Each structure stands twice: as structure tokens, then as C-alpha cells.
Amino acid sequence: MHFASRREAQLISKLASPLDAKPQWRDKEYREAYMEAAIDQGVAWQIKINRKLRNMSQIDLGTAIGTQQSGVSRLEDPEYGAHSLDTLKQVAKAFDCALLVKFVSYGDLARESENLSETDQYAAPFTLELEQCNV
Amino acid sequence: MTLLTSKWNYHERLESGRGVITTWIKSARLSKKAQANLERTLDQLRQLPKASWSKPQPASSLGHHTYVIRFREVTGTQLRVFGHFFDAHSAFVMTFEGYEKDNVYYPNDYQKVAQQRKAECDPHFSDKTVKFGNYCALCQPQGGSTNK
Numbered sequence: 001m002h003f004a005s006r007r008e009a010q011l012i013s014k015l016a017s018p019l020d021a022k023p024q025w026r027d028k029e030y031r032e033a034y035m036e037a038a039i040d041q042g043v044a045w046q047i048k049i050n051r052k053l054r055n056m057s058q059i060d061l062g063t064a065i066g067t068q069q070s071g072v073s074r075l076e077d078p079e080y081g082a083h084s085l086d087t088l089k090q091v092a093k094a095f096d097c098a099l100l101v102k103f104v105s106y107g108d109l110a111r112e113s114e115n116l117s118e119t120d121q122y123a124a125p126f127t128l129e130l131e132q133c134n135v
Numbered sequence: 136m137t138l139l140t141s142k143w144n145y146h147e148r149l150e151s152g153r154g155v156i157t158t159w160i161k162s163a164r165l166s167k168k169a170q171a172n173l174e175r176t177l178d179q180l181r182q183l184p185k186a187s188w189s190k191p192q193p194a195s196s197l198g199h200h201t202y203v204i205r206f207r208e209v210t211g212t213q214l215r216v217f218g219h220f221f222d223a224h225s226a227f228v229m230t231f232e233g234y235e236k237d238n239v240y241y242p243n244d245y246q247k248v249a250q251q252r253k254a255e256c257d258p259h260f261s262d263k264t265v266k267f268g269n270y271c272a273l274c275q276p277q278g279g280s281t282n283k
Contacts (some may be wrong), residue, residue, distance in 0.1 A: 022269075023151065024170070024174070029167050030171060032166045033166075033167045033172075034171040034175060036168070037168070037171045037172045037175040037176075038175055041175050041176070045179070045192070063186075078193065092136070113175070113178040114178075117176055117182040117183065118187065
């Protein structure tokens, strides 16, 4: 790999520092497994936490996204692993929050793994954001 | 949490000089997927207050200071790690492994075992436990507890 400049190489080196805490990620198969676990578990937990913090039942969310309670239960199962983008978009609309899907470096994933508190997982509804803007 | 770190540290019980969870992961030949599932689960839980170690999080209190961490093998086997908190080190101590089937934990006497392990570990924390992986901000990179 060739970097455009020494500064860029230094920047990438600095950005990758969270990887120091993830030695097992040097194994490609392992880090890919972690990435999948982060998606599967992360999405499921985010749905459940955001639903509960909005005082919505699984039936409420199911109604909002056009599925049954059992379908929502499946979405909140960390082992489900088959969330579709279309479904996630519907869930985001039901929660009135945005959905951000982007490719990131493993360094960024390691950094993200340090920010998994319930506060980090909560996505405020837009109306609440507006209220805070107007204060 | 009471010490310097805002995240829980993870320790594992030592048996014959080896960490029991690390040994189990190797001897049971857990798949990389299962190991990654456990790592992600630990990443999640270490950032949550003790009171939040309950569903929907992948951990639960079983009473008597005993907690269980849940994750799965690729085969669907519901793997479990039992342990307790040791607040003086801001640590969760993983003391033995098991599994769950049809809402029943194995070993069946998990509560009795957990109490025994806790009684073994807590009075001699630095001798009876070791940091798990890189999950202890208070321990030296290659060693056990700084309390030694």
C-alpha cells in the first residue's frame, strides 16, 4: 500500500490505534466474524432499546412497520442476522430517526466498540431534537 | 463503578495457573464466530452499569451476586459464562462456563458452583484471577492484577 504522504501515513497510523486492543483481529476470518456480530447484535439491541425508550410495545412497532409482534421479536433477536435494509428503513421511520449505513475501517469499528452504552445506542426522535433546538 | 475506569474490567478465574475461560475457549474449540460473538458481547456489557445487566442485554442476574453472560455458537448452542462482580477492581470475574437448553442452565448446580468460585476468588483476587484478554485497564499488559 502506498500513502500519498508521510502525514497521511501518520494519520492512518493514529487512526488505527484502537486496534491495539484487538489483537485477534489480525486474523481476517475472526475480524469478519466480529464485524458480523457487531451488525447482528448491534441492530437487534438498538431496535429493542429504542423501542423501549419510546414506550412502544412489540405490537406497536409491528403495526408501524407492517408486521406482527413475532416479526419484531425476530428483529430484536441478536442471533437473527437477517435484517434487510428495507426493514431497517421502516423501523427508522417508525422511530422518527435516521439510519446511517456506511463502510468504515476496522479501526473505526474498534472505536465504535468503545461506545456501546445505552446512551450511545439511543437515537432521539426528530420531534424531540426540534424541541431541544427551540429551547 | 468506583475506580478510575468508567468501564468494567474482565477477569477470569485461575485454575492450575491458567484462566478457565481462555482454556475452555481453546479446549472446546469454539468457532471464531462464537469467540467474536463473545467479544462483542463483552464490549457491550462492559459499558453498562450493573443494574443494566439484564434483558435485552446479553446478561442476567441469577441472584446471590451471580450473573450469566449469553452468547451462541454457530451450531445454535446457547453458551453461557457465569461469574460475579468484584467492585474493588471494577471487574466482572468469569468463573466457569456452561450452556443453556430449553431454559435450563447447565451445570444444574450453577448457583452452588458460582458461590464456591466467588468464595475462592474474592479474598485472593490477585492470586486467583487474571485479566481476560485486554479487558483490564488496571492490570499490566502481560500480567495479572496490579494488586499483587
